Amino acid sequence: MKTRILMMMCLLLALPLAASAQRWWGYDGGADTPRHQWGIDLGIGKMKDVNGNVGFTGGVRYQYNFHHLVGIDFGANYVGQTIKDDGLGPSVLQGLIGVRGRTPTFYKDMAGTLGLRMGYGHDFDCKEGGFALELNAGMYLTSNFMIGYFYNHQKLKFDAGDGKYGFHGFRLGFVF
Numbered sequence: 491m492k493t494r495i496l497m498m499m500c501l502l503l504a505l506p507l508a509a510s511a512q513r514w515w516g517y518d519g520g521a522d523t524p525r526h527q528w529g530i531d532l533g534i535g536k537m538k539d540v541n542g543n544v545g546f547t548g549g550v551r552y553q554y555n556f557h558h559l560v561g562i563d564f565g566a567n568y569v570g571q572t573i574k575d576d577g578l579g580p581s582v583l584q585g586l587i588g589v590r591g592r593t594p595t596f597y598k599d600m601a602g603t604l605g606l607r608m609g610y611g612h613d614f615d616c617k618e619g620g621f622a623l624e625l626n627a628g629m630y631l632t633s634n635f636m637i638g639y640f641y642n643h644q645k646l647k648f649d650a651g652d653g654k655y656g657f658h659g660f661r662l663g664f665v666f
Contacts (some may be wrong), residue, residue: 511581512654522633523558529565533640535659538653542579543633545657546572547642553590553665563590563607567624569657580655582644584611584622592630600635611644620645625660636663 533547551565565586573579588607595601604627611622622645628638640661646653 494546495615503648511556523555525555525557527553527555527561529663531554531565531567533659533661534656537580538656540571540579540655540660541574543572543574544656545569545659547640547657547659547661559594560589560591563588563605567622567642569610569611569644570653571657579615580644581614582611582622582655583614584624584642584644585609586622586624588624599630601630603630603636603638604629611656613644613646616646616653618646618648618649620652628661630665634665637661638663645661655659 513564526551529551531547531549531551534544535547536542536545547567547569549565549567551563553561553563555561561658563586567582567584567586569580569582569584570578571580573626586607586609588605590603590605592604593602605625609622610619612619623643624640626638626640628636628640630636640659642655642657642659644655646656
């Protein structure tokens with residue numbers, strides 16, 4: 491008998507909490523997040539271990555959002571680096587696939603974002619290719635404009651051994 495009374499009291503306390511929970515969180519569930527998104531990413535930065543000046547990246551991507559906060563990200567990147575007194579150096583084209591997530595909006599349309607993509611890249615300067623990885627973190631300032639940091643890693647296979655590039659940079663992203 492005591493157990494039933496205790497269960498009824500807990501149920502009576504839980505019903506008002508459950509009814510007002512959505513109002514407490516204030517998030518609409520991402521109903522305005524489109525299922526399919528296209529994006530353009532432009533970046534500027536510098537490669538580690540390369541005696542270079544400024545480097546640049548450009549890419550296009552398609553994102554399929556299977557949840558309002560998480561999507562599969564398919565893309566192609568170009569990574570280029572200028573070399574001091576030599577002009578354009580490493581010139582890498584990459585095909586990548588990965589996951590991109592975003593936080594619920596915290597002020598107007600602002601939200602955080604984090605992504606990881608992996609794939610294959612080919613350096614046209616040394617005519618070799620290998621594993622490519624990209625990690626990015628940033629913030630959506632509006633629903634269509636993003637800024638952030640990214641790290642791009644490119645491994646190369648040579649007959650004499652392996653080589654690699656590490657590129658750190660600042661990125662602007664436009665989502666449609």
